[in-house]
Amino acid sequence: MSVHEPVNILMVDDQPGKLLSYEAILSPLGETLLKASSGREALDHLLKKDIAVVLMDVSMPDIDGFQLADMIREHPRFEQTAIIFISAVHLTDVDRMKGYQRGAVDYISVPVIPELLRAKVNVFAELYRKTRQLERLNRELEQRVAERTEELRESESQFRSLANSIPQLAWMADPDGHVFWFNQRWYDYTGTLFDEIKGKASASLVHPDHAEDVLRKYERSIITGEPWEDTFPLRDKEGNYRWFLSRALPIRDTSGSIVRWFGTNTDITERKQAEEAVVKSEKLAAMGRLAGIIAHEINNPLEAISNAFYLLRDHPSLDREALYYCKLADEELRRVAHITKQALSFYRESQQLVPVALQEVLESVIELQSRRLQLNRVALEKKVETRGMVQGFPVELKQVFLNLIGNAVQAMPEGGVLRVRLISSRDRVNGRHGVRVSVIDTGVGIRPEHAKRIFEPFFSTKEAKGTGLGLWISKAIIQKYEGTICFRSMRLKDRNATCFSVFIPGAGAESKLGKGTTAILVA
Amino acid sequence: MDKHRHVILCVDDEENPLVLRKLVLQKAGYEVITANSAETALQIAASHSIDLVLSDHLMPGTTGAQLARQLKTHNPKLPVVLLSGMNEIPPDAGSADLFLSKVEGPDHMCAEITSVLSSVAAQRSRQ
Numbered sequence: 001m002s003v004h005e006p007v008n009i010l011m012v013d014d015q016p017g018k019l020l021s022y023e024a025i026l027s028p029l030g031e032t033l034l035k036a037s038s039g040r041e042a043l044d045h046l047l048k049k050d051i052a053v054v055l056m057d058v059s060m061p062d063i064d065g066f067q068l069a070d071m072i073r074e075h076p077r078f079e080q081t082a083i084i085f086i087s088a089v090h091l092t093d094v095d096r097m098k099g100y101q102r103g104a105v106d107y108i109s110v111p112v113i114p115e116l117l118r119a120k121v122n123v124f125a126e127l128y129r130k131t132r133q134l135e136r137l138n139r140e141l142e143q144r145v146a147e148r149t150e151e152l153r154e155s156e157s158q159f160r161s162l163a164n165s166i167p168q169l170a171w172m173a174d175p176d177g178h179v180f181w182f183n184q185r186w187y188d189y190t191g192t193l194f195d196e197i198k199g200k201a202s203a204s205l206v207h208p209d210h211a212e213d214v215l216r217k218y219e220r221s222i223i224t225g226e227p228w229e230d231t232f233p234l235r236d237k238e239g240n241y242r243w244f245l246s247r248a249l250p251i252r253d254t255s256g257s258i259v260r261w262f263g264t265n266t267d268i269t270e271r272k273q274a275e276e277a278v279v280k281s282e283k284l285a286a287m288g289r290l291a292g293i294i295a296h297e298i299n300n301p302l303e304a305i306s307n308a309f310y311l312l313r314d315h316p317s318l319d320r321e322a323l324y325y326c327k328l329a330d331e332e333l334r335r336v337a338h339i340t341k342q343a344l345s346f347y348r349e350s351q352q353l354v355p356v357a358l359q360e361v362l363e364s365v366i367e368l369q370s371r372r373l374q375l376n377r378v379a380l381e382k383k384v385e386t387r388g389m390v391q392g393f394p395v396e397l398k399q400v401f402l403n404l405i406g407n408a409v410q411a412m413p414e415g416g417v418l419r420v421r422l423i424s425s426r427d428r429v430n431g432r433h434g435v436r437v438s439v440i441d442t443g444v445g446i447r448p449e450h451a452k453r454i455f456e457p458f459f460s461t462k463e464a465k466g467t468g469l470g471l472w473i474s475k476a477i478i479q480k481y482e483g484t485i486c487f488r489s490m491r492l493k494d495r496n497a498t499c500f501s502v503f504i505p506g507a508g509a510e511s512k513l514g515k516g517t518t519a520i521l522v523a
Numbered sequence: 524m525d526k527h528r529h530v531i532l533c534v535d536d537e538e539n540p541l542v543l544r545k546l547v548l549q550k551a552g553y554e555v556i557t558a559n560s561a562e563t564a565l566q567i568a569a570s571h572s573i574d575l576v577l578s579d580h581l582m583p584g585t586t587g588a589q590l591a592r593q594l595k596t597h598n599p600k601l602p603v604v605l606l607s608g609m610n611e612i613p614p615d616a617g618s619a620d621l622f623l624s625k626v627e628g629p630d631h632m633c634a635e636i637t638s639v640l641s642s643v644a645a646q647r648s649r650q
Contacts, residue, residue: 296608296609297608299608299609299624299625299626300537300540300608300625301540302625302626303540303544303606303608303625303626303628304537304539304540304543304544306628306629307540307543307544307546307547307629308543310547310550310628310629310630311543311546311547311550334628337626337627337628340626341624341626
């Protein structure tokens with residue numbers, strides 16, 4: 001900008017000699033000098049070029065100086081143009097006033113003092129140049145502002161479309177932590193409107209058990225400027241809660257002060273559920289181990305007591321009443337033995353898996369139940385399509401099916417049909433190959449209010465007869481095999497149908513046959 | 524009658540269970556010698572005529588399964604029955620003839636012992 005850009009100076013006089021003398025006076029300024037010998041000629045120049053200073057004679061034929069000044073002033077383009085009148089004739093104050101009224105900046109009388117004229121013209125030429133430069137600068141600035149604004153608008157819209165495309169809920173808050181924007185996913189998930197949740201009102205969507213804690217930690221981050229992170233359930237539009245991992249980061253300007261907070265909420269419900277399932281199965285395993293250890297510790301004195309009652313059972317010194325007490329005690333002792341037996345098979349020392357044919361397991365279980373089947377007049381229908389080879393522990397697999405088939409038989413005190421099916425199958429969830437055993441009875445059925453609890457420990461519908469451990473242990477065993485156990489109880493027109501279905505993954509188990517250890521039968 | 528009475532060596536580190544088991548076996552018609560450790564049992568087995576050894580499996584020091592193996596090295600035909608509070612067979616139980624769970628009770632135990640002894644007798648009579 002410091003470069004000297006010549007500006008146009010228009011000199012108007014009907015006397016060529018004067019024009020020449022002005023030219024001589026002004027040429028040292030280094031500006032572009034334009035000459036006009038009449039008002040019309042001057043107008044020609046004015047229409048074609050931007051003029052910084054007009055130096056003109058007042059008295060000219062045709063159009064005089066005042067008229068020309070009026071014309072110039074009418075045109076907005078010449079607002080910045082400085083008009084200097086030179087006159088030898090009109091020198092009254094009225095004339096001067098007339099000149100100033102027409103927007104003249106100066107009124108010079110003849111004879112002209114060259115230095116004075118040059119200095120005056122120079123001042124206005126410089127002023128014009130500076131004004132022009134300033135205008136240009138202004139325009140450039142405006143242009144840049146417009147460009148930046150457009151860029152910002154674009155980046156804002158890019159940001160918003162990005163924020164709407166991410167799987168998370170996202171939001172922005174001002175430095176005080178008041179939320180002023182949520183992405184579309186937030187609205188889709190929560191089913192709320194902006195006015196309901198702006199500021200800090202979205203805290204109302206946090207589960208009540210967590211709300212106070214969440215807000216406290218959030219406020220602390222807002223004050224300290226530390227990134228915020230928390231895990232809590234958020235309510236969806238149906239009123240259900242899902243777990244979210246929530247984070248907010250402060251966005252700072254170049255001076256380091258926070259201009260806004262950008263936050264996200266990531267749905268971690270499934271991860272949370274998986275974690276809980278692991279914890280639950282670990283708890284179950286620990287409980288199983290504990291149950292096993294306790295059962296084992298009980299078994300030693302239990303044997304001694306059983307032996308003592310065995311000796312008392314027909315002791316000659318006891319009368320009938322004492323013998324009756326002994327019998328009752330012995331019967332109750334059998335129940336204790338039954339409980340520890342159930343719990344103990346669940347617990348096992350680590351041992352090598354062996355190939356087990358579920359067909360053989362089922363046969364032996366059915367054999368054990370054959371008397372009960374006859375007594376209850378239960379008809380048996382077997383459908384065996386495979387040997388059902390799996391890698392496992394025969395004792396505990398036998399226990400599972402003894403529980404299921406035993407329950408089925410007990411559910412049919414008035415007779416019925418027991419269907420046992422063994423087929424090759426696939427996991428309904430992940431498609432893994434394996435074996436499925438179904439045990440179906442036409443007995444009393446499972447009441448809906450019991451359905452949720454039947455796999456819980458110590459839950460029994462058999463009153464005094466059951467330990468409440470059978471299905472709980474069966475489920476734990478099947479889960480150890482990464483299998484599944486489920487049931488369905490249906491009320492049909494004239495009877496019930498209850499089906500327990502066990503799936504055990506075990507593709508290719510056949511090929512591993514023969515690798516097992518030899519084991520002696522356990523009673 | 525004494526001629527046919529089988530002699531059972533009963534082994535357990537715990538006093539009460541050992542005494543009661545002995546009484547049950549005596550009531551079932553057996554002659555019973557007791558030992559409160561595997562070491563004592565080995566000494567008795569070396570100096571007495573024993574028809575069957577019934578031992579607890581989990582004992583401090585030498586376990587029932589280890590005792591069974593040592594007894595078999597001296598007398599392979601001596602039947603050894605192990606009793607345990609666990610109803611899983613320990614990996615080294617192969618040296619015993621039978622592994623019994625304590626949970627099953629005295630009737631079951633006596634029945635199993637009878638069947639082991641009769642199968643031994645059957646083998647002898649074949650030879």
